[in-house]
Structures are given as structure tokens and as C-alpha cells.
Amino acid sequence: MDQNTREELLRLFNSKLNQAMKFYLETCSRCGMCTHACHVHESMPQVKYIAAYRAEIVRRLYKRYFKKQGRIWPWMGESKELGDVALEELYEAAYSCTGCRRCMVYCPHGIDTQMLMSIAKLLLVGANSEPEILTLLADTSIEKGRSIDLLKTSFMQGVKRLEEEVVKKWKTEAGETTIPVDVEGASLLYVALAGAHSIIPAAAVFNAAKENWTLSFFEAVNFGAFVGDPTKTKLILDRIVNEARRLKVKEVCICECGTAYRVMKQLSGKQPFAVSSVTEVHARYIKEGRIQLDRFAFKDPVTYHDPCQIARNAGVIYEARYILNSLADDYREMSPDPKYNWCCGGGGGLVALGDETLDFRMKSAKVKAEQVNDTGAKILSTACENCHTQLSNLNDHYKMDVRVRFLSSMVADALVQPDALS
Amino acid sequence: MDTIIYIILVPMVYAAFGIFILGTAMRIMKVWRAPKHSTTLQIYPEQKPKWLWTLNDTFLFPTVRRHYPVHWVFLMLFHICFFLLIIGHFELIDDYRILQIIEHEVFLGGGYVGLILSIALLFFLFRRFRSPVRELSVPEDFYLILLLFLTVVFGSEMDWARTWYGYGGFAVEDYRQYLSSLLYLKPDLPDAATESGHSFMLILHVFFANLFLMFFPFSKIMHSFFSLAMNKLRRG
Amino acid sequence: MSEEIKADKVMDLRGMPCPMPVVKISKGIKEVEIGQVVEAHSTDPGSLTDFPAWARTSGNEILKTEQDGDVIKFFIKRTA
Structure with a gap:
């Protein structure tokens, strides 16, 4: 690594050093209390998968370049030069960590490993060593924001073709739009994912609840956050914020996507609209009696996987249980x-x-498969696209014999139709 | 030899406290002046009142208790004894009525504080020899435990000799003379400190304590100041 | 009638969860020579905006988009 690259990377490192980050970098006592916190370590017990070890990979660089101890007495804290080997270590640490923050629950100080890994990810971006597909996906999202006017018409045509499916789940009354798009003054802006499965059930429930809603042009997921690029994260987020402000909505409802929800909820700053997850909105509809659900719609035992970014890291926990019950x-x-x-x-x-990570994902989540199996449930419900994909892969790999379902689609399937009500 | 003893017992103590106080203050300032994180770092579900749970997390280590109960016992004993030890040292400077609410002999704990602390430190040391904590450890971790252990052992020996074996060559008054003279910037070494059979214990105790204090601000022991703030971040 | 486009590779991306269609097409396009054409089938309405945005970002060219029932067919020429 040449001197210029190193300096540029250290500048990026420095840009991450806010108060919380300094706490996390200064404080670890390497007590090892986090040893059994990480699902990767519990499924494949190797020291490199312990949270403190991952964190130390970043911390060693911090000691070397930002702390006197590392300069005066480098071996004392095993501080490390930033070079190609360090980059390889950063890659392995950051991309074997899912950012679930379970280790934060174990740490006596509450060190946030995901935050520390965000330094690793940013350095990888700076060195052009990040997984390029994630950057491509982030750039695609940003490009979509730039050229939305050109793409609007075809998007609306695409959405129109889904209406038939929505009506099968909930009949729209004459004069109502089944999937409204670009409606100024709507109460709620629903930000979905590119897939039909993310739009159809949600639309049916909104219509059943007589919600004054509109569908966003943009997909909720934020690949900028996945790859750990703060600038891209912001650009992707701003597309939705600007759309919400333009349409003057009161609430932005994020589909079942953990990262999207946490980014929108916690990074969008003070806005004239509230941010909620579709799970929260559905629970509200039930509580307010705006939708009626068949109490016995699902007879088989059901369990629920809390998506980390929605539950542990953003607090939507009770709502999912309320819906399932x-x-x-x-x-x-x-x-x-x-x-x-x-x-x-x-x-x-x-x-x-x-597929690139499939093998690792299956091996590293053995404990998750066991946790699901222990419940004896036949339906595994969740509220995050990422989790859904991963859990479906696990289901195949470990022959778990469960049906993996989106919580929102279970709500749509349990809707009590108006003719049944009368 | 006298010069070395003098250097350890007087100028090095001042240097150690200077580095400790200034270094710690500077590190705290440096961290505090860094910009705040823009979003919450909270973990859910939340429990209220948040400040009370923060204190609970910081001082009672509930997560350690849940997952490593044996470690938790040593951890609690270590931190409680460490706190008692600091109070004990204040009493070696002067008499404080407030500290005598529960009447006791100086030094606090009848020798057991030091004993428990030594055992806890040995526990911390030996668990670092075992995987996976061994692989997580860096030299700093061993250096700190070793310094603390040596400090505690030599310090406790003086205490044990007086309390358990009736050794009278080095009395509480002698310690008070030495420590208060340091505090009032009129260093005065009593004969007991330099001439008695136990003076080597004092010299080694002070020497290792000095090293510990000098390393403190640059080490992970800064968690004693940061842990509360960090736990608050987690509690929101 | 527009001229029939002959594809060198056909990719079935129907029913895939987000963001697999874009991930797959990014990899798939690299498996053909520059100048060759990939025909991709998707069922996601989002791909109607995702694919053009991806093509602009990655520097490839969408020759034609056609709807066949539920399936959206993209003809993409590798140009980069």
C-alpha cells in the first residue's frame, strides 16, 4: 500500500471518530464476556469470530495511528500497520459480522461491534476492496433517484399489473385505486421493495383499513448502509425523504426490511413525517379495529424471528407478537x-x-436453525426480506420443514372479508 | 541506594500522580470534545427509568452475572475491594470521622481486602492463560494485572504483618507521617519507611503503584471513567 | 414489427427476492462477450426501474423491454 492510499484511508478512519466511537475504541478490557454472543462463533467456534477479536482488528490500527500508546510502545497493545494484510483482516472481520449487535447485550461496557465494523467497511470502500456488488447496488439505487422522471411511467405500468393480485386478497370498492402511486396529500407513504411480494399483501391491508396511502417509487433497502458508505447511505435515504416531503405525507411506512427501517427511523433526522414499520402499522390497525383478522387463520404452531435491525436495534418487538396472537x-x-x-x-x-456467501451463511447460522427447531413450530414468521431469504435458505439446508412466511402476508391472508363480516 | 529509595518514594510518586491526573483529564477531554453520534445506539426492549438501569449495568454487571456467574463473583469482589482499598489509603493520610461511621481499625478490612484482591487478580491472570481469552489478550492486559498484583501483594504484606502478626516496626502513624507530608508538599520520610525490616515492602509497593498510575491514562483502565457513559448509550 | 433480437444467454430471474435480480444480472452479463445480448425474465415490477438504473450505472444497454403476461423480458447488450 502506498503512502497516499494510507493517508487517505486514515483520513476516512478519522472521519468516523466521534465520541461514541472513541468510547468503544478506548475501552474494551478484552474480558471475553462476548465469546458466546456471536452466532458465527457459536456455530463455528473460532477465536476470530468473537466480537472482541473482530473489534481488536480495528482497534489495533487505532492504537497505531491515533493513540500515543501505540506510537511509543507498539507491542504493548499489539498495534498494527495499515497495509494490505490489515485490509484482508478487516474484510474478514467486517463481512463475517452481520451487525446484529447481540454482542452489545453481553458486553459489560456495551461496546457496539457493528459501529466498529463500520470503520472496517469504510476503509474497504476507500481502498476499493469492498464487495463490488454492494457498491453497484447502491449506485443503482442512487441512479434511480436521479432519473426517476424517466422511469416513472414504466414503474406505474408495472404496478398496475399487480392490482389484480391485490384485489384477490381484498376487494377494492368502485372509484378507489387499488395501488395508488404519487398521490400528493396522502396520509401514508409506503416504501416497498422491488418484489411483488412486498407490495401485494401490504396494499390489500392498507385498502382493508381504508388507509389514505400511496406507494413510493423507490425501494426501501439501503445498500449504502450494507457496504458502509455514509455518503451513499445518505443519498439513498434522501430519495425517500424528498419524496415524502414533496407528497406532504404524515407518515412514512417502511416495508419488511430491517436495514431500511433502522436507517429511515434513526438517520432521517427531524422531519415533518413519522417513520413506522409495516409491522407497527398493522398492529395499530388491529388495535383500532380498522381491520378484522381471523383469530384462527393459522392452525399450525407459529414462531417469530425478530429481525435484529427492527427488534433489538429499533424496538419493534411487542407489535409482532400482538399481530401473531x-x-x-x-x-x-x-x-x-x-x-x-x-x-x-x-x-x-x-x-x-x-451464492458467494451461501456456504458461510449456512454454517454460521446453525444455532439459528436449532433455535427454530426447538420451538417445534411449523410456520416461521419474520418481518424482514433479508431474514426471510436467509431463513428460507436455512430451511432448505437444514431440512427444517417449516414454512417461512412474511408477517405482513400472514396478515393479508387472515383478513376477514366484508361479506363474511355481514 | 538511599537515593534510589528517595526517588521512588518521593519524586516518582509526584510524577506518577501528575501523569495520572493530567493524562486522565486530557483523555477524558479529548473524548468528550469529539462530536456526538447522530443517532441512538440503544438496545431494545428498553427499561425505565433509563438512568437507574444504566447505574445497574455499570456497577452490578448484570450481563456478566447472567452468563458467567463465577467470573461475576470475582469481578464484584475485585471492584468492591478496590474501592475499599482507596478509602483505606485515605485513612493512611489522616483520620476522617465520616469514614468511622462503622468503627474499624486502620487499615480497612483487617487484611482480608488485600487477600481477596490478590486472589481475584490471580483468577483474572489465570483465566487469561486459557483459550479463548488468551488469544484475545494483548501484552497490556498481562502487564496491568501483574502491576496490580505486585502492588497489592506488597501493600497487603505490610497490612498482614501489622494486623495478623503484630509487627510494630512500621505503625499507622508512620504511614500518616509519610503520606500527609507528601500531600502537603513537605516530603518527610520517617525512619520506619527507610530503615525498618519492612521498608522494602513499602518501596516495592510504591514503585509498582507508581508504574500503574503512570500507565493508567493510556490503558484500558480508562473504562473506570467511560463505562457509565457507554452504558448510558446502550440504555438510550 | 420491430426486429427480433437474438439473445446469447437467457436468465430466469422470476420470483427472486430483493435484490437478487440485479445481483444475478450483474454477474450474468459478465459471462457473455462484449456486444452479446442477455435476455432476462423477471416478475418484479421494481425491476422496471431497477434494470434501467442498473444499466446506466454499469454502462450496459437495454435494447428492449417487453411484457409477456406476468413476465417482464429485458434484452440487455453488454457494452462494458
Whole structure:
């Protein structure tokens, strides 16, 4: 690595050094309390998968370049030169961590390993060593924001063709639009994913609840956050923020995508609209009596996988249970305390890397498969696209014999139709 | 030899405290002046009142208790004894009525504080020899435990000799004379400190304590100041 | 009638979860020579905006988009 690259990378490193980050870099006592926190370590017990070890890979560079101890007495803290070997280590640490923050629950100081890994990811971006597909996906999202006017018409045509499917789940009354798009003054802007499965059930439930809603042009997922590029994260986020402001909506509802929800909820700053997840909105509809669900719609035992970015890291926990208890006969809790729920093993961009990470994802999430099996449930419900993909892969790999379902689509399937009500 | 003893017992103590206080203050300032993180770093579900749970997390280590109960016992004993030890040293400077609410002999704990601390430190040291903590450790971790252990052992020996074996060559008054003279910037070494049979214990105790204090601001022991703030971040 | 485009490779991306269609096409396009054409089948309405945006970002060219029932067919020429 040449001097210029190193200096540029250290500048990036420095840009991440806010107060919280300094706390996390200064404080680890390497006590090892986090040893059994990480699903990767529990499935494949190797020291390199312990949270403190991952963190130390970043911390060694910090000691070398930002701390006197590392300059005066480099071997004392085993500080390390930033070079090609260090980059390889950073890659392995960052892309074997899903950012689930389960280790944060174990740490006596509350060190956030995901934050520390964000330094690793940013350095990899700076050195052009990040998984290029994630950057490509992020750039595609940004490009979509730039050229939306050119793409609007074809998007609207595409959406129109889904309406038939929506009506099968909930009949729209005459004069109502089944999937409204670009409606100024709507109450709620629904930000979905590119797939039909993310739009159809949600649309049916919105229509059943007589919501004044509109569908976003943009997909919710933020690949900038996966690859750890703050500039791209912001650009991708701003597309939705600007759309919400233009349409003057009161609420932005994020589809079942953990990263999208956490980024929107926590990074969008103070805005004239509220941010909610589709799970929260559905729970609200049930509570307010705006939708009626068949209490016994699902007879088989159901369990729920808490997506880390929605539950442990953003606090939507109770709502999912409320929904499931309104439509399933036999709901089974997966972990007595939701903050100890295992990560599915697909976060942090690993699922988006597709087949490339499949082997690792399957091996590293053995404990998740066991946790699901222990419930004896036949339906595995979740509220995140990433988790859903990963859990479906696990289901095949470990022959778990469960049906992996999106919570929102279970709600749509449990809707009590108006003719049944009368 | 006298010069070396003098250097350890007087100028090095001042240097150690200077580095400790200035270094710690500077490190705290440096971290505090860094920009705040723009988003919440909270873990859910949340429990209220948040400040009370933060104190609980910081001082009672509930996550350690849950996952490593044996380690938790040593950790609690270590931190409680460390705190008692600091109070004990204040009493070696002067008498404080407030500290005598529960009447006791100086030094606090009848020798057991030091004993428990030594055992806890040995526990911390030996667990670092075992995988996976061995692989997580860096030399700093061993250096700190070793310094603390040596400091505690030599310090405790003086205490044990007085309390358990009735050694009278080095009395509480002698310690008070030495420590208060340092505090009032009129260093005065009593004969007991330099001439008695136990003076080597004092010299080694002070020497290792000095090294520990000088390394403190640059080490992970800064968690004693940062842990509360970090736990607050986690609690939101 | 527009001229029939002959594809050198056909990719079935129907029913794939987000963001697999774009991931697959990015990899798939690299498996043909520059100047050759990939025909990709998707069922996601989002790909109607994703694919053009991806093509602009990656510097490839979408020759034609056609709807066949539920399936959207993209004809993409590798130009980069």
C-alpha cells in the first residue's frame, strides 16, 4: 500500500471518530464476556469470530495511528500497520459480522461491534476492496433517484399489473385505486421493495383499513448502509425523504426490511413525517379495529424471528407478537428474552452477496436453525426480506420443514372479508 | 541506594500522580470534545427509568452475572475491594470521622481486602492463560494485572504483618507521617519507611503503584471513567 | 414489427427476492462477450426501474423491454 492510499484511508478512519466511537475504541478490557454472543462463533467456534477479536482488528490500527500508546510502545497493545494484510483482516472481520449487535447485550461496557465494523467497511470502500456488488447496488439505487422522471411511467405500468393480485386478497370498492402511486396529500407513504411480494399483501391491508396511502417509487433497502458508505447511505435515504416531503405525507411506512427501517427511523433526522414499520402499522390497525383478522387463520404452531435491525436495534418487538396472537392459534416464543434472539445470519449485506456467501451463511447460522427447531413450530414468521431469504435458505439446508412466511402476508391472508363480516 | 529509595518514594510518586491526573483529564477531554453520534445506539426492549438501569449495568454487571456467574463473583469482589482499598489509603493520610461511621481499625478490612484482591487478580491472570481469552489478550492486559498484583501483594504484606502478626516496626502513624507530608508538599520520610525490616515492602509497593498510575491514562483502565457513559448509550 | 433480437444467454430471474435480480444480472452479463445480448425474465415490477438504473450505472444497454403476461423480458447488450 502506498503512502497516499494510507493517508487517505486514515483520513476516512478519522472521519468516523466521534465520541461514541472513541468510547468503544478506548475501552474494551478484552474480558471475553462476548465469546458466546456471536452466532458465527457459536456455530463455528473460532477465536476470530468473537466480537472482541473482530473489534481488536480495528482497534489495533487505532492504537497505531491515533493513540500515543501505540506510537511509543507498539507491542504493548499489539498495534498494527495499515497495509494490505490489515485490509484482508478487516474484510474478514467486517463481512463475517452481520451487525446484529447481540454482542452489545453481553458486553459489560456495551461496546457496539457493528459501529466498529463500520470503520472496517469504510476503509474497504476507500481502498476499493469492498464487495463490488454492494457498491453497484447502491449506485443503482442512487441512479434511480436521479432519473426517476424517466422511469416513472414504466414503474406505474408495472404496478398496475399487480392490482389484480391485490384485489384477490381484498376487494377494492368502485372509484378507489387499488395501488395508488404519487398521490400528493396522502396520509401514508409506503416504501416497498422491488418484489411483488412486498407490495401485494401490504396494499390489500392498507385498502382493508381504508388507509389514505400511496406507494413510493423507490425501494426501501439501503445498500449504502450494507457496504458502509455514509455518503451513499445518505443519498439513498434522501430519495425517500424528498419524496415524502414533496407528497406532504404524515407518515412514512417502511416495508419488511430491517436495514431500511433502522436507517429511515434513526438517520432521517427531524422531519415533518413519522417513520413506522409495516409491522407497527398493522398492529395499530388491529388495535383500532380498522381491520378484522381471523383469530384462527393459522392452525399450525407459529414462531417469530425478530429481525435484529427492527427488534433489538429499533424496538419493534411487542407489535409482532400482538399481530401473531390475533391470527394464530398456537404462537410460540423463540427466545424467552427477545434481545437474546439469534441473528438469522444474513445481515450486514451477506444475503445480498448471494451464492458467494451461501456456504458461510449456512454454517454460521446453525444455532439459528436449532433455535427454530426447538420451538417445534411449523410456520416461521419474520418481518424482514433479508431474514426471510436467509431463513428460507436455512430451511432448505437444514431440512427444517417449516414454512417461512412474511408477517405482513400472514396478515393479508387472515383478513376477514366484508361479506363474511355481514 | 538511599537515593534510589528517595526517588521512588518521593519524586516518582509526584510524577506518577501528575501523569495520572493530567493524562486522565486530557483523555477524558479529548473524548468528550469529539462530536456526538447522530443517532441512538440503544438496545431494545428498553427499561425505565433509563438512568437507574444504566447505574445497574455499570456497577452490578448484570450481563456478566447472567452468563458467567463465577467470573461475576470475582469481578464484584475485585471492584468492591478496590474501592475499599482507596478509602483505606485515605485513612493512611489522616483520620476522617465520616469514614468511622462503622468503627474499624486502620487499615480497612483487617487484611482480608488485600487477600481477596490478590486472589481475584490471580483468577483474572489465570483465566487469561486459557483459550479463548488468551488469544484475545494483548501484552497490556498481562502487564496491568501483574502491576496490580505486585502492588497489592506488597501493600497487603505490610497490612498482614501489622494486623495478623503484630509487627510494630512500621505503625499507622508512620504511614500518616509519610503520606500527609507528601500531600502537603513537605516530603518527610520517617525512619520506619527507610530503615525498618519492612521498608522494602513499602518501596516495592510504591514503585509498582507508581508504574500503574503512570500507565493508567493510556490503558484500558480508562473504562473506570467511560463505562457509565457507554452504558448510558446502550440504555438510550 | 420491430426486429427480433437474438439473445446469447437467457436468465430466469422470476420470483427472486430483493435484490437478487440485479445481483444475478450483474454477474450474468459478465459471462457473455462484449456486444452479446442477455435476455432476462423477471416478475418484479421494481425491476422496471431497477434494470434501467442498473444499466446506466454499469454502462450496459437495454435494447428492449417487453411484457409477456406476468413476465417482464429485458434484452440487455453488454457494452462494458
